[in-house]
Amino acid sequence: MSLSDTPNPLVVENFIGGSFVKSSKYLDSFDPSTGEVWAQIPDSDPTEVDDAVQHARNAFPMWSKTTAAERAKILIKIADSIEENLDKLAQAESKDQGKPVSLAKRMDIPRAALNFRAFAESICHHLNISNCIPEMGCMNYTVRNPVGVAALISPWNLPLYLLTFKIAPALASGYFILPLPLFIILMLFSNYNYIEIGNCVVCKPSEITSVTAWMLCKLIKDAGLPNGVLNMVFGTGSKAGEALINHQGVNVISFTGSTNVGRHIGQVAAKSIKKVSLELGGKNAGIIFEDADLSKVVPATINSCFLNQGEICLCTSRVFVQRTIFDEFVQRLVKETKNLKVGPPIEDVFMGPLVSQVHLEKVRSYVEIARKDGARILCGESVDELSLPAPYQKGYFIRPTIITDLSDSSACMQEEIFGPVVCLSPFDSEEEVIERVNNVKYGLCSAIWGQKGDRLLRVAHQLHVGTVWINCWLVRSLDMPFGGMKESGIGREGTSHSLELYTEETTICYKFQ
Structure with missing residues (x-):
């Protein structure tokens, strides 16, 4: 659907496998300034969540063959498109969340664009750690590979701002850059293929403020992101969110929200040893x-x-x-x-x-x-x-x-x-x-x-x-780490710190023959 189409009420659709998909059941979303229903949000069930996760897993082999430069190009196109649609996104964010339109134009929407642009640029500049051990005839280096499918659950207070702070690093993360001497050796004397890789994601925005996330899907599709790399399922935490965090096809969970919900997600993640980042409450x-x-x-x-x-x-x-x-x-x-x-x-x-x-x-x-x-x-x-x-x-x-x-x-x-x-x-x-x-x-x-x-x-x-x-x-x-201590959360996010969450690091020791 075009961003300019505004039926009353607005009907939001899930975004799965590159297509907008209608749901069998919907939730009412209220305009906080009037108390009136202005949108209907999919009340997604475990079947729809499973469909989204499967599309993400199916897209992963293809997405894993894209270079950092190719990923960055798409993310920057998304950032450009967000900026081009500043007014529409700001108005929708205001109507959905209650914030002044002027604040959304000044803070929320520009920051959403910045999130994509910053992570797109930063991923091209991160290098692997390497060192030589001359006396052993060895070279050590590390590679960071993407975790796989990331479940991204975002809150209602800064809907697009905080959702993009998760999407951008998850899609960008992952790289495989060899120390130059070893890179030259492998290029000259082997059939080794040099690749760089990124995660696929399934997002679950707050059911209270879902409209700009749905609008973002259109912008992402138009920017050329391959089908299935990003999926969006809308609905409640107790149904869609619970199905997502418990899904065996999900490898990492990033959650921003209340401490009580974060505690539950941490317990679920611990059962299957999933990586998790929790950005929770504060006083x-x-x-x-x-x-x-x-x-x-x-x-x-x-x-x-x-x-x-x-x-x-x-x-x-x-x-x-x-x-x-x-x-x-x-x-x-x-x-x-x-x-x-x-x-x-x-x-x-x-x-x-x-x-x-x-x-x-x-x-x-x-x-x-x-x-x-x-x-x-x-x-x-x-x-x-x-x-x-x-x-x-x-x-x-x-x-x-x-x-x-x-x-x-x-x-x-x-x-x-x-x-x-x-x-x-x-x-x-x-x-x-x-x-x-x-x-x-x-x-x-x-x-x-x-x-x-x-x-x-x-x-x-x-x-x-x-x-x-x-x-x-x-x-x-x-570029600075963001996160909390005590019951304010676990983990840190930022252009380099998000790599810790969305990638796994492997040390490789190469002994020259």
């Missing part, structure tokens, strides 16, 4: 020292707490502020937060609706927990009313909410809320704030603000998280 902290420049820190904190409705795993949900500036910081943060525009995502707003009614009720429940725990709600839910025009009165809207006067043991300080709710707390000493930041089961990221470089680095080195930002937030280089 991320911001630390603001008394020498921080509040004119920069306050707007940056607003972004880190409330961007994308707070529905980013890297969002800050606890902010610890040195006591000497606590009152001033709170006053300025509340004032600027109250001025944020919340409304229909098609307009020039800072925040759109949350992704679903169920999620809205979950976020509201944490605000109620805070109230029962004796907290002060300084702005937001149940404090500032929202007045929206038709047809948005039934949308899943909530104002950004700021809470203070909570103990560190409160559920709001310990559990992932995943919405536009932040808890503020004062601290006195460096040692105290390090202990309090680390006193949660998660370890995804933190942000530190101040001017004393030695203190900033000293604190950063003691935080039990995968990423620490100093005087910034959400500055991401794909």
Whole structure:
């Protein structure tokens, strides 16, 4: 189907073996801004999952004979096509997820294109490790071969952004580059065929936000990706997802989502010793020292707490502020937060609706927990009313909410809320704030603000998280490892680190005769 075709409701199809395939059963997908059904998503069953895995396995021998340069060319064409369809993809992402169209144009869709382009370029530059042992007359080198079929399961908060962060390295990964002396020997004196190889994939996006993944399939097909290399099955985690992670034809699983689901996937993968990467929840902290420049820190904190409705795993949900500036910081943060525009995502707003009614009720429940725990709600839910025009009165809207006067043991300080709710707390000493930041089961990221470089680095080195930002937030280089500690996940992703997941490394020792 063309991207320009927009029936009401939109009917999404599975993408299996290079063809769009209708399903026998569908799920309703709701526009978060109105609460109305706008799309129907396949409710895929194990039979459809098996069909997708078999097509991926059948495509693997052919895909394994393509060079890195050939793979890169296709991935770059996909990136170009995403950029050419920026407006359509951004509008669909907004209608599906609730994020402002302006944010999708600025962040989600450009990053999806960047994911394909970055991994396409990086795969051509990775070299194998090699060394010589002259006294033994041997040369050692390593090769990385693709694992096979990768199951890619992505979440609803950054649908296309995070799905492409899995697809691009999985398709690109795998190379076979010999040390030059051995390469020359084999070329001259043997019938050895030089090959480079990549994985095939079966993707299962969130059933809440599936439309842009379906649109991506059309772009991928037009870019010339061979049939069966990429397959997309839509549906619930309990049915389609469960069938996918348990399928014996799947060799590696990459999952981004909740810690509870990730724990289950880890247990399933362990039974058959499948490789697995789990990017899970977070309870991320911001630390603001008394020498921080509040004119920069306050707007940056607003972004880190409330961007994308707070529905980013890297969002800050606890902010610890040195006591000497606590009152001033709170006053300025509340004032600027109250001025944020919340409304229909098609307009020039800072925040759109949350992704679903169920999620809205979950976020509201944490605000109620805070109230029962004796907290002060300084702005937001149940404090500032929202007045929206038709047809948005039934949308899943909530104002950004700021809470203070909570103990560190409160559920709001310990559990992932995943919405536009932040808890503020004062601290006195460096040692105290390090202990309090680390006193949660998660370890995804933190942000530190101040001017004393030695203190900033000293604190950063003691935080039990995968990423620490100093005087910034959400500055991401794909060349750096991304992932979490503790219950925030297992594994790291990036242009080089994703190779660990999607390939198996073999050491070869060649003794010259």
